[in-house]
Every structure is written in C-alpha cells, then in structure tokens.
Amino acid sequence: MFDLFKIAIRNLLRYRRRTLLTVxxxxxxxxxxxxxxxxxxxxxxxMIGQITDSFxxxxxIHKKGYVASIDSLPLTLNLGSNTLEKVEKAINEIPDxxxxxxxxxxxxxxxxxVETTNVRLNGVYPEDEARTVPLLLSRVREGERTIRTGEIxxxxxxxxxxxxxxxxxxxxxxxxxxxxxxxxQFQVGGILESATGxxxxxxxIHIDDAAEILRMDTTQISEIAIRLKDFDKLHEVFDxxxxxxxxxxxxxxxxxxxxxxxxxxxxxxxxxxxxDIMTFFVKLMLIxxxxxxxxxxxxxxxxxxxxxxxxxxxxxxxxxxxxxxxLIEGFSLGFFGAVVGNVLGVATISILSMAKLxxxxxxxxxxxxxxxxNIQDILLISIMVITISVLASLQPAxxxxxxxxxDALRHV
Amino acid sequence: xxxxxxHDLSKTYLKGExxxxxxxxxxxxxxxxxxxxxxxxxxxxKTTLLNLIGCLDKPTSGILRxxxxxxxxxxxxxxxxxxGKKIGFIFQDFNLIPVLTVYExxxxxxxxxxxxxSSERKQRILALLDAxxxxxxxxxxxxxxxxxxxxxxxxxxxxxTKPKLVLAxxxxxxxxxxxxxxxxxxxxxxxxxxxxxxxxxxxxQKIVGExxxxxxxxxxxxxxxxx
Ligand SMILES: Nc1ncnc2c1ncn2[C@@H]1O[C@H](COP(=O)(O)OP(=O)(O)OP(=O)(O)O)[C@@H](O)[C@H]1O
Ligand SMILES: [Mg+2]
Numbered sequence: 001m002f003d004l005f006k007i008a009i010r011n012l013l014r015y016r017r018r019t020l021l022t023v024x025x026x027x028x029x030x031x032x033x034x035x036x037x038x039x040x041x042x043x044x045x046x047m048i049g050q051i052t053d054s055f056x057x058x059x060x061i062h063k064k065g066y067v068a069s070i071d072s073l074p075l076t077l078n079l080g081s082n083t084l085e086k087v088e089k090a091i092n093e094i095p096d097x098x099x100x101x102x103x104x105x106x107x108x109x110x111x112x113x114v115e116t117t118n119v120r121l122n123g124v125y126p127e128d129e130a131r132t133v134p135l136l137l138s139r140v141r142e143g144e145r146t147i148r149t150g151e152i153x154x155x156x157x158x159x160x161x162x163x164x165x166x167x168x169x170x171x172x173x174x175x176x177x178x179x180x181x182x183x184x185q186f187q188v189g190g191i192l193e194s195a196t197g198x199x200x201x202x203x204x205i206h207i208d209d210a211a212e213i214l215r216m217d218t219t220q221i222s223e224i225a226i227r228l229k230d231f232d233k234l235h236e237v238f239d240x241x242x243x244x245x246x247x248x249x250x251x252x253x254x255x256x257x258x259x260x261x262x263x264x265x266x267x268x269x270x271x272x273x274x275x276d277i278m279t280f281f282v283k284l285m286l287i288x289x290x291x292x293x294x295x296x297x298x299x300x301x302x303x304x305x306x307x308x309x310x311x312x313x314x315x316x317x318x319x320x321x322x323x324x325x326x327l328i329e330g331f332s333l334g335f336f337g338a339v340v341g342n343v344l345g346v347a348t349i350s351i352l353s354m355a356k357l358x359x360x361x362x363x364x365x366x367x368x369x370x371x372x373x374n375i376q377d378i379l380l381i382s383i384m385v386i387t388i389s390v391l392a393s394l395q396p397a398x399x400x401x402x403x404x405x406x407d408a409l410r411h412v
Numbered sequence: 413x414x415x416x417x418x419h420d421l422s423k424t425y426l427k428g429e430x431x432x433x434x435x436x437x438x439x440x441x442x443x444x445x446x447x448x449x450x451x452x453x454x455x456x457x458k459t460t461l462l463n464l465i466g467c468l469d470k471p472t473s474g475i476l477r478x479x480x481x482x483x484x485x486x487x488x489x490x491x492x493x494x495x496g497k498k499i500g501f502i503f504q505d506f507n508l509i510p511v512l513t514v515y516e517x518x519x520x521x522x523x524x525x526x527x528x529x530s531s532e533r534k535q536r537i538l539a540l541l542d543a544x545x546x547x548x549x550x551x552x553x554x555x556x557x558x559x560x561x562x563x564x565x566x567x568x569x570x571x572x573t574k575p576k577l578v579l580a581x582x583x584x585x586x587x588x589x590x591x592x593x594x595x596x597x598x599x600x601x602x603x604x605x606x607x608x609x610x611x612x613x614x615x616x617q618k619i620v621g622e623x624x625x626x627x628x629x630x631x632x633x634x635x636x637x638x639x
Contacts, residue, residue, distance in 0.1 A: 003523065010511035311507040314468060315569075316496020316525045318489065406468050409503070 004321070008329040011301065022297050023337045026385060029289040030341025031348060033381055036282050038349050038371035043359065044275045046369070048231075052262050053135040054195035055202065057101070057225030059238055060265060061087055061245070064258050066222065067265070070198075073107045073120065073222070075177040081219035083248065083256060090244040091226065096237050098229045099131035104210040105222040108174030110154075110203075112162045119158060120202045121172065123210020132227045135195075136204070142166045143190030151189030153204040159191045166190060172205070176214045184213045197266050234261055286381075287388050290334065294392035298330050302396040309400050310408025319401040326397030327390055334389025338382040349373050413480075415576060415609050416442040416465060421474035423460050434460040436632040437474065442625075444576065445607040447600060449623030451614060456629040458613035459581050465611065466499055466579045467491040479576050496525040500570030500608075502580035502599075506562040508554040508569075515541065515550040518568045526573050540568040543605070544598050560591035567598055571608060580612035584619055596622045 012019045052058050066077045079087065084102075091100050103122045110119035122129075126147040130137055137145040140153060143166040147153060152172065154164060164170055166188050173183040186205065194201050211217055228237055238261050248256040263269035302309070309322060349371050357369040423435040434457045442448055450458045463469040464476055467483045468491075476483055479498050486494055495501075508517045518537045522528040528536075541547040544564040549557055557565070563583060570578045580599070584592035596619055599610050612623070620626055628636040 007509075007511060014511055307505075307507065308509060311501075311503065311509070312520070312524070313492065314466070314495065314503075315501050315521055316492050316494075316499075318492050318496075318525075321524055406463055409507075 004325050004328050005332075007325060008332050011305075011329060012332060015301075018297060018300075019333065022293050022333055023340060025293045026290055026334060026337025026389075027341035027344060029286045030338055030381060030385060031345040033282055033286045034342070034345030034373055034377070035348050035352070035371070037279055037377055037381075038373040039352070039369065040275045040279055042369055042371045044272050047268060048262070048272060050135070050195065051197055051266050051268055052227075052231075053133055054139060055133055055136060055199050056197070056262050056265060057132050058228045058231065058234060058262055059226040059241065060260050060262075061224040061226070061241075062222070062258050062260075064255055067258060067260060073105050075106060075214065075216075075220075075222075078104075078220040078222050079224070079257075084219060084221055086248055087224060087245065087257065090241060091224070093244065094237060094240055096229050096233050098227045099128060100224055100226045101125060101128040101132035102207070102221045103129075103223040103225065104207055104214065104220065105202075106174055106210065106214060108172050108213070110158065110162065111171040111173065112164050112168065113171070115162055116173075117158065117162060119155075119172065120199075121152075121174075121210065122202050122204050123207040124204060125207050129204075129225075132225050134227075139193040139195060140190040141193050143188070145190070147204055147206055148189060149206040149208055150187060151205070152186040153190045153192045154188050155192050155201045155203055156194055157201060158203070159188070164188050172213060174213050176216065178215075180215070182213050182215060184209060197268055283381075283384070287384065290337070290385050290388045291392045294330050294333055294389045295395070297333065298326060298393040298396040301329060302326060302400045305400075306403070306408050306411040309403050310405045310411065313403060313405040314409060322403075323397045323401035326400050327393050330389045330393025330397070331386060334386040337389070338385040341385070342378055342382060346373065346378070413444070414441040414477075415444045415446070415479060416440075417475070417477040419475040421461075421464065421476055422472050423457075423464060423469070424472045434632050435464070435471075438634050440627065440634060440637070442609065442611070444609055445603065446609050446611075447603050447622075447624040448609070448611045448627065449614060449620050449625070450611070450627045450629055451617075451620050452629035452635075454615070455631075457632045458629055460632075461629070462579050462581045462611065462613055465577075466501065467495050496521065496573070498576050500573065500575040500578040502563070502566050502570050502578060502583045502612075504582040504585050506554070506559065506566050506586070508562055508565060510554050513551050513553055514546055514557065514565050517554065517565055518572050521569060521573045528573075536572055537568075540572055541565075543602065544568045558591075559587055560595060563587060563591075563595045564598060567595065567602065571602055571606065574606070575608060577609045577611065580610065582614055583612055584614060584616060589618070592616065592619055593622070 063077045063079050091097055101124055103124050105122055107118060107120050109116050124147065141156065152170065168188045170186050170188060171183050172186055173181060175181050228234060238259065242259045245257045245259060246255060313322065352371050359369055418438050418440050421435060421438040425432040425434055450461060452458055464471050465478060467486060471484050509520060512520060515537060518540060519533055522533045538547065541550055544567050546561060546564050546568065549561065554562055584595055587595060600622060602608060603610050614620055626638040627634060
C-alpha cells in the first residue's frame with residue numbers, strides 16, 4: 001500500500017517549492033563539480049601528455065647522480081656497455097613497457113659560420129625516439145619529420161636567433177669527456193617547435209653523429225626514456241623497474257642507477273598536483289553545500305511536523321521508524337539532486353566537448369580541451385552527495401525519533 | 413478480570429520549584445467492553461489521567477495495570493510497542509496525517525506499527541471505513557473532508573489494530589453538537605460490535621450522558637462515579 005518512501009516523497013511534494021530549491025541547489029553543486037573535474041582532468045591529462053610525449057617519456061633511467069647535475073649534461077656519468085645491457089634486459093622483461101629510447105645528451109657550440117652560440121643536443125635512434133615520444137616529430141615545423149645522419153633538428157628559437165633555415169649548413173662543436181674539442185658539419189633537417197619545460201628546447205641529431213663528435217661509441221648512454229603501454233600503470237611499472245635494477249650496485253656499494261617518473265623530472269608535476277588539490281576543495285565545497293542545505297531543510301521539516309510526529313509516536317510508531325522516515329526524506333533529496341545533477345552535468349560536458357574549446361599551454365597553441373567524465377567519477381560523486389544528505393538528516397531525524405509524544409502533541 | 417486497575421494513583425508535576433499535584437491517589441477499576449467518560453472542570457486532571465492510562469506518561473506513585481501489565485515499569489520503547497498493540501488513540505484535533513488519504517490514514521497503524529499482511533489489511537480497513545460511514549471518501553485527503561468526517565476516520569484508525577482500549581481526550585471539543593453526538597454514537601456502536609473499551613474525557617454535559625460509566629474528577633481527586 002504505502003511505505004516509508006511514499007510518505008517521504010509525499011512530504012517532499014507537500015513543500016514543493018522548498019524541495020525544488022534544495023534539489024536545484026544540490027544539482028547545481030553536482031554539475032559544477034562534474035564540469036570542473038572533467039575540464040581540469042582533461043587539461044591535466046593533456047598537459048601531462050604534452051610533456052611526456054613531446055620529449056620526456058614516462059620514466060627515465062640514468063646513472064646514479066646524473067639528474068642532480070643534469071644542467072651541465074655531464075659526459076662522465078654515462079651508462080657503460082655492461083650496465084646498459086642489464087638495464088635493457090630489465091626493460092625487456094616488463095611487458096607493460098611500450099618502447100624505450102637511448103639518448104646521448106651533451107652541450108656544445110652551434111655555429112652558422114658567422115655567429116656561435118650554445119646548444120643542448122640529444123643523440124637518438126630515430127625509430128626508438130619516435131616510438132617513445134610520439135609527439136616529438138610532430139613538433140617539426142619546417143623540413144622533414146625524420147632524423148637522418150648528418151642532419152640536425154634545430155629548436156625554433158635558436159634557428160630564429162641564428163637565422164638558419166632548413167637546408168643550411170651549420171657546425172656543432174663539443175668537448176668530449178677527455179677535454180678535447182671536436183666539430184662536425186650538419187645540414188639543418190628541420191626546425192623544431194619548442195615544448196614547455198626543461199628539455200623542451202633541445203636539438204636532435206642521430207646517435208651515431210653524437211658518438212662521432214664526442215669520440216665515443218654508442219654504448220655510452222646518458223639517458224634511457226621509457227614509454228608505457230598504459231599510463232595508469234606508471235607507479236606499478238616504476239616499482240617493478242626499480243626493484244629489478246636495485247640489485248645493481250656501483251663500486252662504492254650504492255645503487256648504480258636512478259629511475260625517475262616524469263613527475264620528478266618536470267616542474268609541471270606541481271601544476272598537476274595543484275589541479276588535484278583544487279579538485280579536492282571543489283568537492284569539499286559540494287559537501288558543504290549539500291550538508292548545509294539538506295540539514296536546513298530537514299530541521300525545518302521536523303519543526304513543522306512536531307504534532308504529526310507526536311501523533312505517530314503516540315499511536316505506537318517505534319522511534320527507529322520515525323528516524324528512518326526522516327532519513328529517507330533526506331536521502332531522497334540527495335538522490336534526486338544527484339540524479340538531476342548528473343544528467344545536467346553530463347549534458348553540459350557533452351556540450352563543452354562538442355564546442356571544441358581550445359586552450360594554450362606554454363607555447364603550444366590551440367590544444368583541444370576534450371572534457372570527459374568516467375562512470376567512476378559520477379558514481380563517486382553521487383554516493384558522496386547521497387551519503388552526506390543522509391548524514392545531514394541524522395541529527396534532525398534523531399531529534400524527531402526521541403520526541404516525547406505528550407510534548408509534541410501539545411506543540412502549536 | 414479488570415482491564416484497568418488504578419490503586420493510589422498519583423501524578424505530581426514539577427514546575428521549577430513548585431509542585432503541581434495533578435492526580436492525588438486515585439482508585440478505580442474499569443472492566444473490559446466499558447464505555448467510560450471522565451468529566452471535570454479544566455485543570456482537574458483528565459488529560460493527565462488519560463496520558464497515564466495511555467502509557468504516554470508515568471505515574472509518580474501508585475499502581476496502574478492495563479490489560480494485566482504494570483505500565484509504570486515500561487521504558488520508552490516498550491511503552492511505544494505496548495500502545496501500538498493494545499491501545500487506540502483519538503485526539504481532540506483529529507491529527508490525521510495530511511499526506512495520506514483517508515484509506516491510508518486508517519491503514520497507517522497496520523503498516524507502520526503492526527506489520528499486518530496486506531491481504532488482511534484491505535479488508536479490515538474497508539470494513540471499518542464502512543462502519544464509520546467513510547467508505548465513499550476513502551481516496552480523499554484530510555484537508556478535503558469536514559471535522560466530523562475526520563474524527564470518524566480517526567475512530568476507524570484507532571480501531572484498525574483491534575485494540576482492547578481506545579482513549580479519546582476531548583474527542584468532540586472541536587465539533588458542533590450534532591456531529592459530536594454522531595461521533596460518540598459511532599464509538600458506542602463500535603464498542604458494542606467489537607467489545608472494545610472506550611474511555612473519553614469531556615467538558616460537554618450533554619455528551620457525557622452518552623457514557624455508560626461517568627467518573628467525575630475534581631482537583632485531581634475522584635469525586636463521583638455514576639452508572
Ligand atoms: N506538563 C505539565 N507540567 C506542569 N503542570 C502540568 C502539566 N500538565 C498538566 N499540568 C497541571 O496539572 C493539572 C491537571 O492538568 P490536566 O491537563 O490533566 O487537566 P484537564 O482536566 O485535562 O484540563 P482541561 O480540561 O483544561 O484539558 C493542571 O493544574 C495543570 O496545570
Ligand atoms: Mg485536558
């Protein structure tokens with residue numbers, strides 16, 4: 001016939017305007033959170049993707065101590081041939097790794113025969129590098145999207161300052177680890193758009209050319225960048241890799257390698273963290289909105305119905321049922337708020353995503369914001385809203401259940 | 413066997429420092445299937461007494477047995493359960509639940525107090541609505557019916573759980589004479605049909621005449637018993 005839910009719903013409909021207002025407030029909160037979570041999440045993922053896919057990779061391995069002195073690009077801290085073998089063996093044993101790229105990094109002089117300036121260069125295996133940082137070659141603005149021996153990809157600011165174009169001949173001069181100086185002529189193969197962050201303005205040459213300038217062989221590697229099949233497994237793969245490499249010790253008995261996630265290598269990790277913290281506070285605000293609005297309504301609902309509570313208590317309704325009656329009312333408010341909010345939120349996100357909003361990140365312009373929301377987020381926010389609604393009703397509902405029927409019946 | 417036994421029943425309210433002796437050592441017995449009225453001037457203790465019998469309040473001293481239970485020993489929860497099982501209530505202001513229809517109001521105690529199987533519910537509710545002459549209005553809400561009709565619905569609600577005892581504190585105070593008589597007579601009819609004991613309090617001398625046993629309260633003491 002009818003039950004507690006029916007009574008709760010009818011009581012909510014009895015104060016239609018107030019119920020509508022509360023449900024709207026809760027849904028507006030839910031919509032705001034969903035839109036914020038999806039937009040900021042999309043921005044964050046895009047940002048991380050730009051950084052890791054343009055040059056950084058997801059994980060990097062160096063000889064112990066390299067990252068601390070990365071600004072001077074030391075050639076004395078390379079991975080030698082037998083250590084390299086061990087690292088590659090470890091990498092190959094982890095199926096979650098999509099690709100890895102060995103790099104020789106060094107600093108040198110860049111000359112167009114008129115002027116000379118500093119340059120930071122990466123010597124890479126072109127295919128490996130392209131698979132590890134797939135956005136790298138898309139940054140080539142002029143020229144062909146390849147790295148051939150004898151050719152150099154020049155970062156755009158350097159190209160502009162030195163007035164070099166694709167096809168020009170330039171000279172790269174570098175000091176090798178023994179202190180002797182060597183130079184090599186290159187043809188400019190392409191102009192490379194800058195990417196945001198350290199390493200985003202490096203030039204690229206073939207690893208064989210790098211070895212030639214530095215007078216060493218290609219078994220001397222400064223850095224190994226790793227790309228995962230699934231970015232969400234970052235920590236898992238990182239732990240496995242670290243574990244596998246931890247057996248290797250250097251002559252001093254310390255660890256021979258250092259393994260870093262992208263987070264430790266880019267200051268943009270802090271922005272990503274910032275976004276997480278902001279998301280947390282936005283959620284906290286939603287909790288506050290739900291808590292205050294539902295509690296307010298439920299306190300009023302109990303106050304208005306004191307005589308009714310007295311009546312049902314007098315005729316023998318047990319306190320637990322009275323408690324449940326009001327909790328269900330609060331639950332229903334939260335439930336409808338969550339449902340309406342989710343529907344409107346998903347609609348808003350779809351509209352935003354269809355609107356193809358773009359944003360600029362660093363020097364990257366016109367990145368497409370593709371806000372999406374996954375079912376976990378929707379469920380989590382719904383459960384949160386409904387739980388808070390029930391908790392907010394707890395105090396008024398408890399008060400109702402503990403009312404003395406005589407006092408309640410006398411209430412005017 | 414008496415349905416209600418009161419022995420030296422007293423109730424004292426504490427109002428700050430001052431004590432108000434609302435009931436002063438009452439002794440009486442009420443048999444099953446009685447139609448009893450308590451009368452007396454305002455402040456004589458009628459409501460206080462009905463609250464004690466209805467297990468809504470506890471005596472300060474003395475013995476009160478209702479249906480063989482010493483009701484002064486019941487805690488809040490047990491008292492609620494006892495009321496739900498044994499006692500029906502009719503209020504001066506009708507106190508129907510506004511969001512429920514007439515039919516649902518009568519059914520309320522069966523669903524939310526007693527958990528009666530639904531097959532049995534319908535038949536009981538309809539029979540009682542018929543008996544109080546409210547069957548035609550069963551789908552109306554309380555604000556769509558008159559005061560007398562509301563009180564007839566309240567009588568049906570009080571009886572739907574088949575209680576041994578129905579308590580009514582000034583059930584006709586908000587009704588005109590004609591309607592008051594009608595409601596009292598419906599109560600009387602139900603008493604004869606179901607054997608339920610009705611106890612009501614009233615100011616109204618004419619209505620009192622309808623009772624089979626009349627107790628007069630004066631200043632918290634029993635001043636007379638008429639049959
Ligand atoms: N909660 C209370 N606290 C203090 N005193 C009370 C309380 N309830 C009733 N009294 C007092 O107890 C006495 C009896 O009150 P009661 O309400 O039982 O009288 P009544 O016969 O029902 O009166 P009425 O005809 O006006 O309803 C009165 O003096 C009243 O002031
Ligand atoms: Mg009274």
